[in-house]
Amino acid sequence: MPQTPFNWACPYCGQSTTITYVNFDSGTIEFNITKSDNSDYNLSAEAISCPNPECGKTLVEATFWKNGFKETSGRKKWKAIKALNKWPLLPRSSAKPMPHFVPEEIRSNYEEACLIQNDSPKASATMSRRCLQGIVRDFWNIPASKMGNLGAEISYIRDRIDEDTFESIKAVREVGDIGAHMEKSVDTIVDVEPEEAALLIELIETLVLDWYVAKHRRANRNKQLQDTVAAKRSAKKASKVNMKQIEDQSDK
Structure with missing residues (x-):
């Protein structure tokens, strides 16, 4: 997931802008079905509202992830490692x-x-x-x-x-x-x-x-x-x- 601020172009009005925490939110649902490495997933979602006062529309995307061990700074961490599918919800x-x-x-x-x-x-x-x-x-x-x-x-x-x-x-x-x-x-x-x-x-x-x-x-x-x-x-x-x-x- 991106860290704010980041550059973004609105899919509705086409205007390029910078997104801050005010216009961005995200969340994740963990699916710890079993202890097996091949059945642990999460579903993340991100929402962005266009700062353009003449637009103000919302983008929402969802991504389904496969979890696994990933080495970061010499340490292995259990986290999302592979995007299995991605869905644009708004706009479609x-x-x-x-x-x-x-x-x-x-x-x-x-x-x-x-x-x-x-x-x-x-x-x-x-x-x-x-x-x-x-x-x-x-x-x-x-x-x-x-x-x-x-x-x-x-x-x-x-x-x-x-x-x-x-x-x-x-x-x-x-x-x-x-x-x-x-x-x-x-x-x-x-x-x-x-x-x-x-x-x-x-x-x-x-x-x-x-x-x-x-x-x-x-x-x-x-x-x-x-x-x-x-x-x-x-x-x-x-x-x-x-x-x-x-x-x-x-x-x-």
Whole structure:
């Protein structure tokens, strides 16, 4: 369990902050079922409230631990040594808040991919694939004549993105295909691990930042610059009018 203070980013509002004891609490339940080393566990829970006054929401997580001897400073102590499972209780998934200018369907697919990441990594990968297709179609304005096959849609934008991003997008499609399409042989089982599903989710988050957020910031910056120039031109024009009026009055 972390010791306060520590740095933290709120999963609800996205604001980075420092958590102190005022906004953090934790507790542990010990399960001393027998004296055997393989049946001694504990369940820990942590709660954090967001210090942002405009948010104030609570995060709660629970972790199930295997206990055992661990050497600390030359002494063996009986303590939690291995996390067997972890559950996000509030919020239910690790989905990060997405900007309002990202289409609702993309946000919904992303949130579902995050929600089932651990319980069904293969289904999560499928949702990431669907999310990816929505991003490619929307952001790059794929024409209707090119829609249908995700592989073809990705190839259509190949010359417009860098090679690393292109290869990563291909990976999301290929891993997502495992969940979306059954293998020709029903005896062939291809699993997707939670860590692999997490990598696909991280790429979706990266694409949203690199494409949608960057474009939005660029548009805002350009608008501010244009507004500034327009204001300066208006002020310059007004100044010339005032000078002309002063000159006219002085000639009378």
